[in-house]
Amino acid sequence: MSIEAARISKRFGAYEALREVSIRIEDGELVALLGPSGSGKTTLLRIIAGLELPDSGTIRLNEEDATQHTARDRKVGFVFQHYALFRHLTVFENIAFGLRVRPKATRPAEKEILERVRSLLDLVQLDWLGDRYPSQLSGGQRQRVALARALAVEPRVLLLDEPFGALDVKVRKELRRWLRRLHDELRVATVLVTHDQEEALEVSDRVAIMNQGRIEQAGAPGEVYANPASSFVAEFLADVNLFHGRTAIQNRTAAAVSAFTKHS
Amino acid sequence: MTAAPAAAVISRPRDPVIVQSGLTVLALLSLGLFIVFPVAAVFVQAFAKGWPAYLKAVEDPNTLAAAKLSLLAVGISVPLNAVFGVAAAWAIAKFRFRGRSVLVSLIDIPFGVSPVISGLIFVLVFGTRGWFGPWLAAHDIRVIFAVPGIILATTFVTFPFVARELIPLMQSQGTDEEEAALVLGASGWQMFFRVTLPNIRWGLLYGVVLCTARALGEFGAVSVVSGHIRGQTNTLPLHVEILYNDYNYSGAFAVASLLSMFAVLTLALKKFLEWKATWSDQRKGQVVSE
Numbered sequence: 001m002s003i004e005a006a007r008i009s010k011r012f013g014a015y016e017a018l019r020e021v022s023i024r025i026e027d028g029e030l031v032a033l034l035g036p037s038g039s040g041k042t043t044l045l046r047i048i049a050g051l052e053l054p055d056s057g058t059i060r061l062n063e064e065d066a067t068q069h070t071a072r073d074r075k076v077g078f079v080f081q082h083y084a085l086f087r088h089l090t091v092f093e094n095i096a097f098g099l100r101v102r103p104k105a106t107r108p109a110e111k112e113i114l115e116r117v118r119s120l121l122d123l124v125q126l127d128w129l130g131d132r133y134p135s136q137l138s139g140g141q142r143q144r145v146a147l148a149r150a151l152a153v154e155p156r157v158l159l160l161d162e163p164f165g166a167l168d169v170k171v172r173k174e175l176r177r178w179l180r181r182l183h184d185e186l187r188v189a190t191v192l193v194t195h196d197q198e199e200a201l202e203v204s205d206r207v208a209i210m211n212q213g214r215i216e217q218a219g220a221p222g223e224v225y226a227n228p229a230s231s232f233v234a235e236f237l238a239d240v241n242l243f244h245g246r247t248a249i250q251n252r253t254a255a256a257v258s259a260f261t262k263h264s
Numbered sequence: 265m266t267a268a269p270a271a272a273v274i275s276r277p278r279d280p281v282i283v284q285s286g287l288t289v290l291a292l293l294s295l296g297l298f299i300v301f302p303v304a305a306v307f308v309q310a311f312a313k314g315w316p317a318y319l320k321a322v323e324d325p326n327t328l329a330a331a332k333l334s335l336l337a338v339g340i341s342v343p344l345n346a347v348f349g350v351a352a353a354w355a356i357a358k359f360r361f362r363g364r365s366v367l368v369s370l371i372d373i374p375f376g377v378s379p380v381i382s383g384l385i386f387v388l389v390f391g392t393r394g395w396f397g398p399w400l401a402a403h404d405i406r407v408i409f410a411v412p413g414i415i416l417a418t419t420f421v422t423f424p425f426v427a428r429e430l431i432p433l434m435q436s437q438g439t440d441e442e443e444a445a446l447v448l449g450a451s452g453w454q455m456f457f458r459v460t461l462p463n464i465r466w467g468l469l470y471g472v473v474l475c476t477a478r479a480l481g482e483f484g485a486v487s488v489v490s491g492h493i494r495g496q497t498n499t500l501p502l503h504v505e506i507l508y509n510d511y512n513y514s515g516a517f518a519v520a521s522l523l524s525m526f527a528v529l530t531l532a533l534k535k536f537l538e539w540k541a542t543w544s545d546q547r548k549g550q551v552v553s554e
Contacts, residue, residue, distance in 0.1 A: 051443055071446045078447040084440035088462040098448035101458065153448055 001062040001156040002027050003048060003189055008057035010043055017043040019213040020057070025157075028187040030180075031218075032200035035210030036236070041193045044210075045159050048191065050074045061156060077155030077188075081162040083146045085134035091145050092130040095120055098153035120148040123182075140171040147179075151186075158190040164199065172196075176203055197237055201225065209233050306524050309517035321507075321518035329495040330503035331522070333411065337486075337499060338479045341419035345475050349426025350468065354460070356427075357434030358442065368431075374423045383417050383488025390416075409491030414499065417485040422475045429471030430464055437463055466541035473537065477530040481523060 003025040010018040018040045025031045033041040046052040048059055050071035059067045066074055086094050093100075095117045099108055108116065121127040124144040134142055143163055150158065163179070164172040180203050183190055194200050200207050201221040208218040209232075217229040228234035311318055321327060355361075356368055374382060388394050390407035400407060407413045441463065445455040461468075483501040490497040492506065500523055507516035 049447060051447070071443070072449050072451065074447075075449070076447060078444070080440055080444060082440060084444040086441055086444070086459055097445070097450075097458070101445070101448065101450040101454045149444075149448070 001189055002060075003157050003191065004058075004060040004063075005044065005048060006058045006060070008044065008047060008054045008059070010040075010047065010052065010054050016213050018047075018054070021210075021213070021215055022057075023208055023215060023218060025189050025191060027189050029205050030183050030190045030192065030203065031206045031208060032192045032194055032204035033208050033210055034194055034197060034200040034236075037195060038212075039210040040213040041195075041210045042161055045161055045191060045193045048157075049076050049078045049159050051078075075153065075156050077150030077153065077158040079143070079146050079150050079158075079160045079163045081165050083134070083142045085142055085146060085149070087134055090131050090133060091121070091126065091137070092117055094134065094145055095149045095152050097149065116152060120152055123151070124148045138171075139167045140175060143167065143175060147182075155188065158186075158188045160190065160192045162193055162195070164196075165194070172199070179203060201237075209236060211236075303524055306517055306520050309513060310521040312517070313514045317514050318518045318521075321512075321515035322522065324515070326495050326498065327503060327515075327519055330498045330500050330519070333414065333497070334480055334499040334501075336411070337415050337418045338476055340415050341422060341479050342472060342476050344419055345422055345426050346468065346472055348423065349430060349471060349475075350464075352427040353430035353434050356431050357437075358439050371424050371427050374421050375428075379421055379482065379484030380488055382420050383485035386413055386416055386420070386485075386489050408489050409493070409497060411497065413489035414486050414497060417489045418479050418482050421482050421485045422479045425475035425478060426468065426471035429467050429474070433464055433467040434460075466537055466544070470534065470537050470541075473530055473533050477527060480526060 005021060005023050007020045007022055008018050009016075009020055021040070021044060023031070023044075033044060035041045043052060047054050050059075050066070050069060050073075054067070057067075058065060061074060061076075086097065089097065096113050099113050099116065102108075117130070118127065121130055124147060126141060126144055126148070129137065129141065129145075134145065137145065147163070160179075164175055167175065176199055179192075192200070192204060204221060206218060207221050207224050209216045209224065211232050217224050217233045224233060225237055228237060352367070352371055356364060356371075387408055389396060390400060390413065391397050392401060392408075394408075396407075405412075407416070441459050442455050445459045450458065481501055482499075483505075486499055487502055487505075490499065490502055492498060492502060494503075494506065498506065500519060504516050504519045504523070507519060
């Protein structure tokens with residue numbers, strides 16, 4: 001299902017978070033919203049999810065105007081930066097939540113819920129943790145539970161707000177590759193918000209680079225990297241190169257060198 | 265990082281024994297003098313004339329009526345304040361709106377105002393010479409010197425307990441889990457009963473216990489609005505005063521001992537809730553390695 005944001009503007013008091021932002025995400029596509037903090041990327045994601053109302057502009061989900069729909073009616077999957085798992089529920093019940101709150105008519109039978117949650121636990125490779133509580137899990141495990149919980153309701157689109165931001169580098173890289181494979185399997189339109197250039201370039205089909213409430217450039221990772229449309233984009237992406245250059249010299253690790261050569 | 269606190273503990277100079285024991289004795293003495301001794305005195309005085317006199321004082325119809333009225337006032341004002349408290353804490357902790365800080369200060373008014381003034385406010389509003397007095401009299405509704413006034417005064421005085429307990433708790437928990445529930449398709453009520461309420465349950469119970477204790481012991485505000493009609497508008501604390509002024513010391517202390525026993529019960533319940541809250545946190549807190 002496609003996502004379209006048309007001329008979205010949003011202010012918080014005197015602060016202009018979004019200025020007439022337009023972007024379209026095709027069905028099955030994984031698009032990264034990349035930008036420094038304060039560039040408006042999370043606000044845009046929250047507006048797509050219905051957690052925030054735009055001051056002006058339109059959100060279309062599957063070509064249908066959803067601007068006035070509540071978060072509840074939009075049927076999107078949302079993964080929060082700090083996981084937002086229900087702390088008083090087990091991993092199993094966290095994942096089952098979206099199914100259990102459905103009205104009786106559409107709620108699956110208990111047996112079906114059990115099967116669905118089990119298969120999702122398998123999918124995120126945490127089948128042995130079903131009866132634990134979120135606080136007993138590591139950051140990477142929590143994030144995978146959060147993803148399974150979002151997928152349980154069979155969302156029409158998947159929205160990820162800095163999903164790996166709170167994790168350490170090694171886990172982040174693993175999860176990022178895992179997410180890409182998962183997306184190749186599920187083929188759900190996905191928006192990934194990140195401030196990590198490397199993450200955006202590695203995972204996404206297309207990257208939209210945001211700055212001060214505007215999208216500066218959107219395109220395939222190789223394209224924006226090779227042909228930056230503005231000096232901001234050039235500088236923002238150049239940091240990737242610079243960063244790797246330094247690590248390669250300091251550490252001389254094979255990984256850093258390969259990352260360096262890949263991007264330059 | 266981890267070595268620093270340990271080193272600090274080891275290297276900290278120990279206070280001389282005389283200071284240590286001196287402070288301990290001082291603490292125990294003041295505790296005994298100001299808390300243990302008076303509470304013990306209540307029970308000693310209550311039983312000064314033996315069991316039969318105690319039972320007679322407790323079984324007196326006026327005492328029973330006072331106990332009934334106290335329980336009625338508590339039974340109505342505490343649930344009301346639980347609902348108000350959750351609603352107020354919810355609004356303050358989860359939303360940003362104009363006048364939010366004014367609301368926070370308003371909630372604290374009953375703590376800041378003397379209970380006697382609180383009682384007078386209701387007399388001024390609902391008394392025969394008050395704003396609504398003539399209208400109420402015309403419709404034959406009695407608020408002041410009657411049960412509704414007592415319930416109103418009790419509710420007013422104990423209003424902040426639940427809200428004060430919940431605001432910091434809800435603020436620290438943020439709105440992430442509520443938003444997650446909404447995105448997953450929960451309705452507003454489902455979000456509240458399945459996510460918000462379970463997360464605040466121990467804090468809420470704790471606030472309710474404190475509120476109950478305060479409501480049962482409220483004297484000043486209730487004294488102003490009650491009118492001290494024996495058997496009708498006397499609560500337990502007011503009854504203690506009346507018995508005492510009648511030179512019925514054993515009776516006064518017998519009723520006081522009832523209130524004290526409730527206070528001890530409250531303390532035990534409070535301890536239990538604190539233990540329960542940390543215990544459930546710990547149970548969920550054992551980290552599993554990857």
